[in-house]
Amino acid sequence: MSLIVQKYGGSSVQSTERIKQVAEHIVATHEAGHDVVVVVSAMGDTTDELLDLAAELNLKAPPRELDMLLTSGERISNALMAIAINALGSPAHSLSGAQAGIVTTAAHGNARIIDVAPERVREALDRGVIALVAGFQGIDRDSRDITTLGRGGSDTTAVALAAALKADLCEIYTDVDGVYTADPRIVPNARLLEHVTYETMQELAMNGAKVLAARSVEYARRHGVPLHVRSSYSTRPGTMVSGAAEIPCAERSVVTGVAHDASKAKITLTGVPDSPELTARILNLVTAGEAELDLAVKEASRTAPGYTDISLVLSRDDSLAALAVLRQEQVELGFEGVHHEERIGKVSLVGTGLRAQPGVLAACCETLAGAGVGIETISLSDARITALCSADRLPDAVRAWHTAFELGADQEAVVHAGTGR
Numbered sequence: 512m513s514l515i516v517q518k519y520g521g522s523s524v525q526s527t528e529r530i531k532q533v534a535e536h537i538v539a540t541h542e543a544g545h546d547v548v549v550v551v552s553a554m555g556d557t558t559d560e561l562l563d564l565a566a567e568l569n570l571k572a573p574p575r576e577l578d579m580l581l582t583s584g585e586r587i588s589n590a591l592m593a594i595a596i597n598a599l600g601s602p603a604h605s606l607s608g609a610q611a612g613i614v615t616t617a618a619h620g621n622a623r624i625i626d627v628a629p630e631r632v633r634e635a636l637d638r639g640v641i642a643l644v645a646g647f648q649g650i651d652r653d654s655r656d657i658t659t660l661g662r663g664g665s666d667t668t669a670v671a672l673a674a675a676l677k678a679d680l681c682e683i684y685t686d687v688d689g690v691y692t693a694d695p696r697i698v699p700n701a702r703l704l705e706h707v708t709y710e711t712m713q714e715l716a717m718n719g720a721k722v723l724a725a726r727s728v729e730y731a732r733r734h735g736v737p738l739h740v741r742s743s744y745s746t747r748p749g750t751m752v753s754g755a756a757e758i759p760c761a762e763r764s765v766v767t768g769v770a771h772d773a774s775k776a777k778i779t780l781t782g783v784p785d786s787p788e789l790t791a792r793i794l795n796l797v798t799a800g801e802a803e804l805d806l807a808v809k810e811a812s813r814t815a816p817g818y819t820d821i822s823l824v825l826s827r828d829d830s831l832a833a834l835a836v837l838r839q840e841q842v843e844l845g846f847e848g849v850h851h852e853e854r855i856g857k858v859s860l861v862g863t864g865l866r867a868q869p870g871v872l873a874a875c876c877e878t879l880a881g882a883g884v885g886i887e888t889i890s891l892s893d894a895r896i897t898a899l900c901s902a903d904r905l906p907d908a909v910r911a912w913h914t915a916f917e918l919g920a921d922q923e924a925v926v927h928a929g930t931g932r
């Protein structure tokens with residue numbers, strides 16, 4: 512008998528009809544003789560709808576209260592799933608993240624899992640009961656407050672439970688057939704990947720491929736949890752995410768896929784006095800609220816000797832907070848102006864050993880030029896080439912690279928429900 516953790520995303524449980532279908536699949540797995548732990552996300556767009564409601568009342572809602580609000584989404588879908596499984600005659604027991612022993616840091620809205628003590632999950636399994644755990648949430652031991660794990664965090668809940676319970680497999684059920692060479696909503700002939708290494712998947716996820724939350728892949732890699740990404744709408748085989756040793760040589764390639772991210776913004780500070788201490792102060796201010804910088808570029812000012820311009824690329828949400836702090840400190844820091852580009856496009860070619868293939872970088876630039884997409888900056892590492900472009904040209908940039916590197920399949924990918932919001 513094996514222990515399987517199954518995670519169902521919001522797009523797989525957006526209606527009672529869908530909850531019934533998923534419940535049948537869970538019961539079938541249980542009746543086949545497996546121990547089953549299930550992690551469910553909030554139904555459909557519930558999390559976004561709850562955020563909209565909060566914003567109607569308060570644009571600066573206290574992070575603690577936002578977490579109390581958002582975790583209710585996963586509590587609802589989780590209890591409904593237990594109710595549906597009961598209706599099919601099987602025993603099921605739903606638990607909140609805190610009840611399931613998911614212990615996190617105190618960072619409301621973006622907490623990290625630091626410990627998993629799943630006694631109550633084990634007790635349920637020992638009694639032959641299907642254990643359901645609300646995704647995306649945990650508890651901070653010191654304050655005893657409820658926390659959330661960042662968007663897409665139910666993936667991380669599932670992986671963390673699989674690691675703690677030493678599960679044989681962690682299945683991630685979603686609204687596409689697995690991990691593709693690009694987002695099939697943007698590139699209709701994207702190709703389904705049979706295997707992806709943790710490293711490549713992490714690079715794809717960190718650069719916008721939201722089919723798996725980046726932190727869940729990092730967690731799986733650290734704990735050696737094999738992941739199986741597949742559709743809750745079909746029985747197609749899906750994608751295995753694992754260590755490189757498990758992947759056949761024939762399937763390893765230089766370029767794996769193209770990721771894109773439309774959630775980035777750029778802040779440019781002009782006329783900044785050229786001093787390393789001042790640059791460090793600015794970077795510290797911007798990242799103080801746990802904001803993650805994608806890129807920081809410092810260039811000598813073209814108009815004023817002794818001064819520099821500093822460009823910062825970060826998520827749109829973080830950029831708003833950073834902008835407020837920088838404006839507040841403008842006189843003290845002594846820079847001349849600040850410019851905010853609210854939307855910029857970020858496209859990334861992901862693979863291995865890219866730096867050793869000089870032709871690849873040249874081809875990236877030529878292809879974007881050929882498609883009439885202007886490049887703001889381009890950066891290169893072994894695993895990724897990333898270009899920044901205007902937000903409205905981002906889909907064209909993704910398609911251009913996908914075609915240029917011949918990543919496509921003969922037939923179109925299947926995308927099920929979901930708004931892709």
Ligand code: ADP
Nearest residue numbers: 520521522685686690691693694696720721722
């Ligand atoms: P869930 O609700 O199951 O968590 P998400 O919306 O978080 O689902 O993630 C699934 C979506 O990820 C797909 O519908 C697809 O649009 C998007 N996506 C982005 N990049 C990729 C990729 N490379 N392969 C598959 N899906 C991708």
Ligand code: ASP
Nearest residue numbers: 552558647662663664665
């Ligand atoms: N419901 C949360 C979100 O929309 C968590 C998740 O779906 O994994 O981000």
Ligand code: MG
Nearest residue numbers: 520663721722
């Ligand atoms: Mg998701």
